[in-house]
Amino acid sequence: YPVAGNPQAFQRVIDRVVAGVSCPVVAVRFSGTFRCERILVPFLFPFELDELLPILEAMAxxxxxxxxxxxxxxxxxxKEEVAASDQELQGWLATNLFDTQTRHLVEAAESRLETIMQTAEYHDIVIMTAARRYGLNRMFFGSLSSSVVRSLSRPVLVLCPPGKPADSK
Known part of the structure; x- marks a missing residue:
């Protein structure tokens, strides 16, 4: 990710690359000292964990x-949904990364960006997936990963899953 310049222009480049490949694309925004001792992995949907697993295993x-x-x-x-999500995450961690020091939080967040920013204060790097929104959807609803990249003053690694943008059919 560029430190300065036009973020939309960079996003268009990423969209073109992702649309043309069959593997995930990783974009990294470096900021400050690159350390990986404390990693934050924010996510919205459990399937994102499986997409991030190869990167997390390599880091571990x-x-x-x-x-x-x-x-x-x-x-x-x-509270029931929070508890069910917590159980699901515990199960995933018991199966994956079981020999890695982990902790997990499940938050019903009013502002997802603010929650990530507050939690990231205690971490060296943030690793997350990019939203699957393109074109007008991204313009109206935004991209959480892009907001995190612009807002945090620490390294952020964003995994962009392969595939064609929804509006390029």
């Missing part, structure tokens, strides 16, 4: 970090 093998998983639910999620 090379740096032996502490990884915090932050599942961000809709702000009006019930």
């Amino acid at each position: 093998m090379t740096t032996q970090p502490r990884i915090t998983f932050l599942h961000l639910l809709h702000h009006d999620s019930s």
Whole structure:
């Protein structure tokens, strides 16, 4: 990600690259000292964890970090939904990254960006997936990963899953 310049122009480049390949694309925004001892992994949907798993396994093998998983639910999620998501995340962690030091949080967040920013204060790097929104959807609803990249003053690694943009059919 560029430190300065036009973020929309950079996003168009990423969209073109992602549309033309069959593998995930990783975009990194460097800021400050690059350390990987404390990793924050915010996510909205459980399937994102499987997409991020190869990167997290590689990081766990090379740096032996502490990884915090932050599942961000809709702000009006019930206590039962929070508990069910917590159980699901515990199950995923028991199957994956079981030999890595992890912790997990499930938050019914009023502002997902603010929650990530507050939690990221205690981490060296943020690793997350990019939204699957393109064109007008992205313009109206935004991209959480792009907002995180613009707002945080620490390294952010964003995984863009492969595939064609929805509006390029």
